[in-house]
Amino acid sequence: MSTETSIISTGPSTGGAQGTSAPPVGVLHRSAAPGRNPGDAVFKYLTLAFAGVVFLFVFLMAYEMYRGSSLSIEKFGWSFLTGTVWDPVQEQYGALPFIVGTLLSSVMALVVALPLSIGVAIFLAELAPRWLERPLSFMIELLAAIPSIVYGLWGVFVLVPFLRTGVEPFLIRKFGSVPFFHGVPFGFGLAAAALILAIMVIPIITSISRDVLRSIPRAQREAAYALGATPWETTRIVLSASKSGIFGATLLGLGRAIGETMAVTMVIGNRPEIPHSIFDPAYSMASVIANEFTEATSDMYISSLIEIALILFAVTVVLNGAARLIVWGVTRRFASS
């Protein structure tokens, strides 16, 4: 067992052993002579400095946004978070419609994307034959590589007309009396944004979930089969072991959905009002910044837009932090076995 792991670790660390008589491969260890070469120390601190720059960036960004939004924070205080009027003419700003629009569209996207993604991930990790698994994985990763403007255009020219003529009138007729299903079938609106976002987050959730499922030791599956479990029962055992990892993947997908700008603004209808139905037009935080920043002239206007950026930043930092922690926790648990 020990020789096996040490072979794996030889790759990146051979540099440190230069000049010494070549030991037999397989006994090389990471600890082989660190610090003996002054270049190593320089290298170490240099990379440390680079890593520090990342922290500095995050800190500076947060600080700059806080400073930039000081005018609006001073004037509106906490009521900025609960205000529902966005009126640049009267200089009255409230961010609630944008916060609600962002969260609703993202959560609705997850509701659609999550079952699909987990299904695909299970198929890829557990059931797919090799000849199908490779091209399918490739296709999923390809979905993640498509620029969001392309999704947006597809949304405007294909998805929205389809929703307006095919789906929404039918749903409104059938479920119009149910809350959140009434309204006018514009096509543009929360539902369109959520569907576009769902397609965009599927590759993220799928590929991470697949990796999480694969990280479950083979022994567990073999044990389950040995006890007479069916493939379905085995998959359930594997799934329950990877719950927190999949949760982390979901949060990463949510983070992606919350920050998405272009595709959302093209289909969401850009109406700063709290939607009462899934067909109502809404607005998102990222979209309003992208839309209004260039022509924002007054200081208070700009300051309010920057405060929205600050809120968006805070939401994303919290979500991504949580996701990383959870994914890290799950991989560490199995790395030890």
Place this chain on the structure above:
Amino acid sequence: MKYFFAPIIAVLVLLTVTGAVGQMKLNGAGATFPYVIYSKWFDLYHQNTGIEFNYQSIGSGGGIKQVIEGTVDFGASDAPMTDDQLKQAADKQGSEILHIPTVMGAVVVSYNLPGVGQGLKLSPDVLAGIFLGEITGWNDAKIKAINPDRTLPDLAIIVVHRSDGSGTTSIYTDYLSKVSKTWADKVGKGTSVNWPVGLGAKGNEGVAGMLKQSEGSIGYVELAYAVKNSLMYANLQNKAGKFVDATFDAVSTAAAGSIAAMPADLRVSITNADGDGAYPISGFTWLLIYKSGKDHDKAKEIQKFLTWAMTDGQKYAKDLYYAPLPKEVISLCRKKIASIETK
């Protein structure tokens, strides 16, 4: 390998040197609406004189900001600077800012109504009613009353507006504020406003796209986008009570009709202008120039360029769907241009 970078460095050095001894470069930033004609002008002017312009169409708001901060040689805006902004610029840059109108644009009211052709008649009353959300159906009696010869479909009205801040919105809401007191009190004018109803779309192309997608929709776009996307647009009733099509002549007539009311600094809105043939929703776009800039060589070149733009430059406007300035305005502009301090 050792000499791999040598040719690249040589080229870079050469570029820097030729750049230094070559003609000067003038930097500008601002409005996106006139970008098409400005880039045409700058390109032609560069070919003729060797003077190079670098124009960044970052939006009117950004252009005004950069003029105040002094990071550009000139700015451009679809909405004139406010008194407060002018004062800031005077404090920071020690110069008066001149507003020089360059061309005019028309904003048309486009609609998507199957079976209804070009030139539906709309009065200020009806238009404000639609955008306030008071008129909600195309078969409303008020619309029928001014279009007795047309059969209007029984469709709900879907209002489409710009979601991004824009000079087009500024001109359009300026017009609505002039013709409707309710609009002025409730909504007002600006590059972005709190729309009572409707869907927002990004950019002229976004509004044009949304109009094409949705039956029963109505929205405002720059004339060029309506023509290029073959959208139908309305004949609007002007101040004199006549229904007018958005032609270049009608726009120029509107500018000429506003001459009498033209203030000395040329910061004027020409929406809802006087004159029988005047199209009511149009506006100037301005270049923002330092009257007493620090660099006199640059001031001299800008002065020459503006003179060219007022004469030869105007010829290119119509092909690019801008209305050229009428003679009266050009003569006012040339006086302003002459007042730029070059010594």
